Amino acid sequence: MTRRLVVLTAGLSQPSSTRLLADQIAGAVAAEVSGRGEAVDIQTYELREYAVDLATMMATAGMPTARLDQLRRAVSAADGLVVVTPVFAASYTGVFKMFFDALDTDALNGMPVIIAATAGTPRHSLVLDHALRPLLSHLRAVVMPTGVFAATEDFGGGAAGRDLAGRAGRAAAELAAHVVSTGGDAVAGFTPTSTGRDSGVDVPTEVTPFMKLLGGHSG
Amino acid sequence: MQFGVFTIGDVTEDPTTGRTPTEAERVQSMVAIAKKAEEVGLDVFATGEHHNPPFVAPANPPILLSNIAAQTTNLELSTATTLITTNDPVRLAEDYAYLQHMAGGRVDLMLGRGNTGPVYPWFGKDIRKGIPLAVENYHLLRRLWRETAIDWEGEFRTPLHGYTLAPAPLDDVPPFVWHGSIRSPEIAEQAAFYGDGFFHNHIFWNKEHTQAMVRLYRQRFEHYGHGAADQAIVGLGGQVFMADTEAEAKRIFRPYFDNAPVYGHGPSLESFTRDTPLTVGTPQQVIERTLGFADYVGDYQRQLFLVDHAGLPLDAVLEQIEILGKEVVPVLRREFEARRPEHVPSNPPSHASLVAEGPDSPHRKVISATAGLDQVTEEAAV
Numbered sequence: 001m002t003r004r005l006v007v008l009t010a011g012l013s014q015p016s017s018t019r020l021l022a023d024q025i026a027g028a029v030a031a032e033v034s035g036r037g038e039a040v041d042i043q044t045y046e047l048r049e050y051a052v053d054l055a056t057m058m059a060t061a062g063m064p065t066a067r068l069d070q071l072r073r074a075v076s077a078a079d080g081l082v083v084v085t086p087v088f089a090a091s092y093t094g095v096f097k098m099f100f101d102a103l104d105t106d107a108l109n110g111m112p113v114i115i116a117a118t119a120g121t122p123r124h125s126l127v128l129d130h131a132l133r134p135l136l137s138h139l140r141a142v143v144m145p146t147g148v149f150a151a152t153e154d155f156g157g158g159a160a161g162r163d164l165a166g167r168a169g170r171a172a173a174e175l176a177a178h179v180v181s182t183g184g185d186a187v188a189g190f191t192p193t194s195t196g197r198d199s200g201v202d203v204p205t206e207v208t209p210f211m212k213l214l215g216g217h218s219g
Numbered sequence: 220m221q222f223g224v225f226t227i228g229d230v231t232e233d234p235t236t237g238r239t240p241t242e243a244e245r246v247q248s249m250v251a252i253a254k255k256a257e258e259v260g261l262d263v264f265a266t267g268e269h270h271n272p273p274f275v276a277p278a279n280p281p282i283l284l285s286n287i288a289a290q291t292t293n294l295e296l297s298t299a300t301t302l303i304t305t306n307d308p309v310r311l312a313e314d315y316a317y318l319q320h321m322a323g324g325r326v327d328l329m330l331g332r333g334n335t336g337p338v339y340p341w342f343g344k345d346i347r348k349g350i351p352l353a354v355e356n357y358h359l360l361r362r363l364w365r366e367t368a369i370d371w372e373g374e375f376r377t378p379l380h381g382y383t384l385a386p387a388p389l390d391d392v393p394p395f396v397w398h399g400s401i402r403s404p405e406i407a408e409q410a411a412f413y414g415d416g417f418f419h420n421h422i423f424w425n426k427e428h429t430q431a432m433v434r435l436y437r438q439r440f441e442h443y444g445h446g447a448a449d450q451a452i453v454g455l456g457g458q459v460f461m462a463d464t465e466a467e468a469k470r471i472f473r474p475y476f477d478n479a480p481v482y483g484h485g486p487s488l489e490s491f492t493r494d495t496p497l498t499v500g501t502p503q504q505v506i507e508r509t510l511g512f513a514d515y516v517g518d519y520q521r522q523l524f525l526v527d528h529a530g531l532p533l534d535a536v537l538e539q540i541e542i543l544g545k546e547v548v549p550v551l552r553r554e555f556e557a558r559r560p561e562h563v564p565s566n567p568p569s570h571a572s573l574v575a576e577g578p579d580s581p582h583r584k585v586i587s588a589t590a591g592l593d594q595v596t597e598e599a600a601v
Contacts, residue, residue, distance in 0.1 A: 055485070056485055056486045056490070058485075059482065059483075059484060059485025059486065060423065060481065060482045060485050060486060060491075061423065061481055061482070063423055063424055063425070063482075063494070063495070064425070065494065066425065066427075066494075202431065203402070203404060203428065203431035203432050203434075203435055204404055204435075205435070207404045207405070207407075207408045207435065207439065208405065208408065209408075210408050210409060210411075210412035210443075210588075213350070213351075213354050213405060213408070213409070214354060214358060214412075215354075215355075217354075217355065217358045217359075217373070218586075
């Protein structure tokens with residue numbers, strides 16, 4: 001069964017070191033999932049390309065655009081997620097946060113996620129645990145223990161460069177274990193049948209019957 | 220088919236003059252708008268309910284609607300919306316039954332939950348309980364309009380024992396009710412269960428979403444045995460600004476659009492007219508766009524237009540209503556009826572049609588659904 005990996009990268013320049021890191025992690029995840037005997041389909045989205053859609057949604061009290069709806073569906077349908085942001089003013093970028101603000105509260109329930117960030121200096125490395133991890137935890141995602149932080153020097157040679165590849169590989173192995181174990185290992189009827197994940201984009205076709213909503217009230 | 224206007228009574232600066240109407244002017248403008256609607260042959264005036272500036276839509280719509288009732292003879296008076304969450308259902312039952320008497324039955328109402336967070340705590344309610352409040356309060360409201368000497372206990376209101384509404388609904392026929400919701404399937408389900416109308420605001424959302432919500436309501440309406448899905452009672456919002464040419468309409472309306480509450484300083488006029496039902500152009504363009512609504516929600520019964528917001532001065536608003544009444548709606552009436560199958564009702568139920576259904580009408584029952592009744596009986600027996 002092919003596993004769907006969605007990669008969200010919030011770099012603003014082109015080429016972007018954030019995108020480089022995203023691709024490196026995605027490649028590592030692909031290798032780890034393949035190594036467990038499963039195929040992987042990687043979809044990478046540049047959040048910069050959704051900046052106007054996100055601003056439109058924010059400026060209209062929540063009216064989504066068709067493009068943004070398509071991305072929201074893809075994210076909730078993924079088996080695993082890699083999210084990468086540059087550090088701006090000691091945190092994730094605005095467009096990165098706007099995307100998560102645009103998600104339904106149930107959009108990431110139980111989603112395995114690798115968090116990653118880039119910055120000009122290693123002194124921002126705690127952004128992963130002070131900003132990204134609480135955000136994803138709030139959204140009830142399952143954040144991998146290993147986050148991947150890359151300062152400019154980590155893209156060079158020597159120990160720093162080798163360590164980055166090691167961190168990406170460790171995070172990828174953690175994510176692959178989650179992604180490959182999704183489904184199949186629970187006894188039917190003993191656990192909730194699904195993740196309860198819902199992009200919130202589509203009107204549900206199944207509704208709670210009104211008698212249940214009405215509870216004990218009668219006519 | 221019914222056509223009309225709905226208003227939220229926003230007090231907004233006119234961006235072309237920098238002038239903001241006083242609250243007094245804006246309150247009176249809503250009466251003038253309703254009278255104009257009747258004068259030019261529109262069918263419905265619906266007012267919002269508001270509890271906070273910058274809105275002067277009444278906190279209790281029957282106050283405004285009674286005044287309008289006294290100055291009109293044919294106009295159907297409605298709401299958009301009446302808050303079913305934060306109002307006491309006993310007061311809703313009393314005030315709207317009284318309004319029926321004042322207006323000779325020219326009354327229906329649209330229930331909504333309200334999306335202004337602080338209004339809930341101001342009235343001692345919890346916004347997270349919005350759906351359960353809407354469900355319990357409306358069910359009580361139905362009983363208050365249909366039974367006497369009521370004993371009742373629920374979660375959200377102090378219990379009632381031996382309560383009888385006075386005055387009873389006009390001719391013992393409760394007003395027809397619409398349920399309005401942009402995105403909650405539970406509310407479409409509620410409307411379907413009782414065989415009530417479902418209204419989609421439509422104007423702040425893409426049409427695929429409106430289509431899906433209306434489809435859900437229609438399917439469940441049929442499920443509960445009120446008729447075929449295409450016979451369910453549907454209303455839609457719309458938003459228009461018209462002039463002799465499209466370019467002229469856009470030139471006049473653009474500053475209002477660009478500075479409007481809700482969507483101003485956001486998307487361009489062009490993208491918003493593409494993605495939502497907003498139509499800024501000639502009367503003919505409005506006719507074509509509006510007729511297209513039925514292609515995705517099916518043949519429907521009520522179309523309300525928003526024409527008086529974003530600081531548009533009253534004379535411009537009255538002119539828009541004039542164009543609607545004289546040029547647009549006559550064509551829409553003809554064309555919508557031409558495409559409507561015979562078994563699909565043209566109009567929502569009115570007081571007269573509900574009276575004509577007689578005392579055994581499903582409308583006069585607290586639970587009017589036929590599907591799921593076994594379950595009700597079982598639960599009542601427990």
